[in-house]
Amino acid sequence: MTDDVLTADQIQAVRDRVAELMPGVRADLEALVRIPSVSAASFDQAQVARSAEAVAELLRAEGLEVDIVTEGGRPAVIGHVDGPEGAPTVTLYAHHDVQPPGEDADWDSAPFEPVERDGRLYGRGAADDKAGVLAHVAALRAHRGALPVGVTVFVEGEEESGSPSLPAILERHGDRLAADAIVIADSGNWAIGTPALTTTLRGGLRVIIRVETLDHSVHSGMFGGAAPDAVTALVKLLATLHDDAGDVAVAGLDEGVAADLDYDEARFRAESGLLDGVELIGSGSILSRLWTKPSITTIGIDATSIEKASNTLAAKAAAKISVRLAPSQDPARAFELVRAHLEEHAPWGARVTVELTEKGAGFAADADGPLYDQARSSFRDAWGVEPVDMGVGGSIPFISDFAARFPEAAIIVTGVEDPDTRAHGANESLHLEEFARVCEAEAIFLARLGAQAAAAATAH
Numbered sequence: 001m002t003d004d005v006l007t008a009d010q011i012q013a014v015r016d017r018v019a020e021l022m023p024g025v026r027a028d029l030e031a032l033v034r035i036p037s038v039s040a041a042s043f044d045q046a047q048v049a050r051s052a053e054a055v056a057e058l059l060r061a062e063g064l065e066v067d068i069v070t071e072g073g074r075p076a077v078i079g080h081v082d083g084p085e086g087a088p089t090v091t092l093y094a095h096h097d098v099q100p101p102g103e104d105a106d107w108d109s110a111p112f113e114p115v116e117r118d119g120r121l122y123g124r125g126a127a128d129d130k131a132g133v134l135a136h137v138a139a140l141r142a143h144r145g146a147l148p149v150g151v152t153v154f155v156e157g158e159e160e161s162g163s164p165s166l167p168a169i170l171e172r173h174g175d176r177l178a179a180d181a182i183v184i185a186d187s188g189n190w191a192i193g194t195p196a197l198t199t200t201l202r203g204g205l206r207v208i209i210r211v212e213t214l215d216h217s218v219h220s221g222m223f224g225g226a227a228p229d230a231v232t233a234l235v236k237l238l239a240t241l242h243d244d245a246g247d248v249a250v251a252g253l254d255e256g257v258a259a260d261l262d263y264d265e266a267r268f269r270a271e272s273g274l275l276d277g278v279e280l281i282g283s284g285s286i287l288s289r290l291w292t293k294p295s296i297t298t299i300g301i302d303a304t305s306i307e308k309a310s311n312t313l314a315a316k317a318a319a320k321i322s323v324r325l326a327p328s329q330d331p332a333r334a335f336e337l338v339r340a341h342l343e344e345h346a347p348w349g350a351r352v353t354v355e356l357t358e359k360g361a362g363f364a365a366d367a368d369g370p371l372y373d374q375a376r377s378s379f380r381d382a383w384g385v386e387p388v389d390m391g392v393g394g395s396i397p398f399i400s401d402f403a404a405r406f407p408e409a410a411i412i413v414t415g416v417e418d419p420d421t422r423a424h425g426a427n428e429s430l431h432l433e434e435f436a437r438v439c440e441a442e443a444i445f446l447a448r449l450g451a452q453a454a455a456a457a458t459a460h
């Protein structure tokens with residue numbers, strides 16, 4: 001490719017440099033994993049402060065001017081270093097907090113003691129998202145002393161708790177995060193050996209449904225048969241949220257069609273742990289069901305436990321549902337549709353109240369233009385194959401906050417995860433070879449942006 005902004009030798013030099021750096025990058029990653037920086041409120045928040053400090057130290061060592069900022073939430077780290085005159089600025093995002101580890105017994109090794117097995121590094125945060133932090137550090141190290149672009153690093157401390165103070169951080173410090181490109185290293189790749197840009201994310205709602213049928217609980221022998229109990233009414237109501245095929249039955253929600261990637265039922269069954277004989281629900285391609293169509297899951301029910309069961313008609317019951325939304329869907333409009341559906345389908349005249357507890361917008365990147373071209377070229381340089389565009393069925397609500405705050409920036413969602421990462425689960429792990437590719441790609445991306453700007457300047 002003669003018109004490329006970097007020569008093959010230049011690309012190889014960056015790759016070689018990153019390869020030399022990987023042992024040190026891994027050691028620093030392991031040190032971060034050993035800090036149990038769980039941002040959930042019931043955990044020791046001093047550990048989140050410690051991990052912020054450790055991240056700040058890593059960035060200072062690369063010559064960045066670093067601040068730890070808190071705007072009523074957990075500490076975030078912002079670092080900046082200028083690039084050459086006329087070079088673009090790139091903001092690199094990751095988060096240093098982690099999910100709770102869950103039960104130790106579910107892990108094959110201690111969650112906060114990183115261990116390598118079969119080419120994977122196990123530990124809470126080993127992938128999500130401390131490896132994202134270290135990918136940024138690796139890219140900086142690869143260009144130590146000769147950074148081709150200006151770089152701002154933003155490492156949040158509460159992503160796993162829903163980024164409650166991110167709007168305040170963007171409000172107070174947003175000018176420092178403005179950039180031509182924002183690389184968000186909190187997603188993953190399509191498969192081992194196949195890099196991906198994440199171009200769509202679903203939005204989401206969480207909704208509590210309360211059902212009441214009686215003004216007090218009564219004896220099932222005396223009243224059962226004529227009076228409805230609230231639990232059965234609730235279950236009937238929940239059952240209306242899907243049609244017989246398992247598609248969401250709430251009328252009017254947006255839906256789209258996912259990219260046509262190779263993903264078959266066998267892979268889905270293996271990755272999801274679906275039991276033999278249990279059918280998939282919904283219609284359309286599996287990836288459309290996961291990435292671009294709405295889904296509804298019952299995530300909690302308040303009803304009398306079996307242990308406390310007596311012969312009683314429950315007067316009230318409640319459920320919490322998680323609604324995933326098509327990337328383009330306006331969450332406020334979606335909630336109105338869900339509420340209307342629930343109110344209209346109240347069985348037997350039961351009293352139904354519907355409360356929205358959380359909402360987040362999805363994301364659909366307009367993934368074209370020179371910055372995306374360079375990102376795709378960087379992936380190709382590192383992996384030797386073309387990257388694919390993928391969606392993610394989950395939400396990363398802050399990405400829509402970034403998109404709204406920085407409408408001019410190319411938002412490039414990448415990451416270190418692969419289908420076996422088990423982020424948020426027991427035995428979370430990082431594929432170390434793929435991680436090296438991620439670090440190479442990011443270092444090459446910075447080199448490409450710098451070279452592209454330099455080429456544009458001499459052309460004028």
Ligand SMILES: [Zn+2]
Pocket residue numbers: 095128129159186
């Ligand atoms: Zn994450």
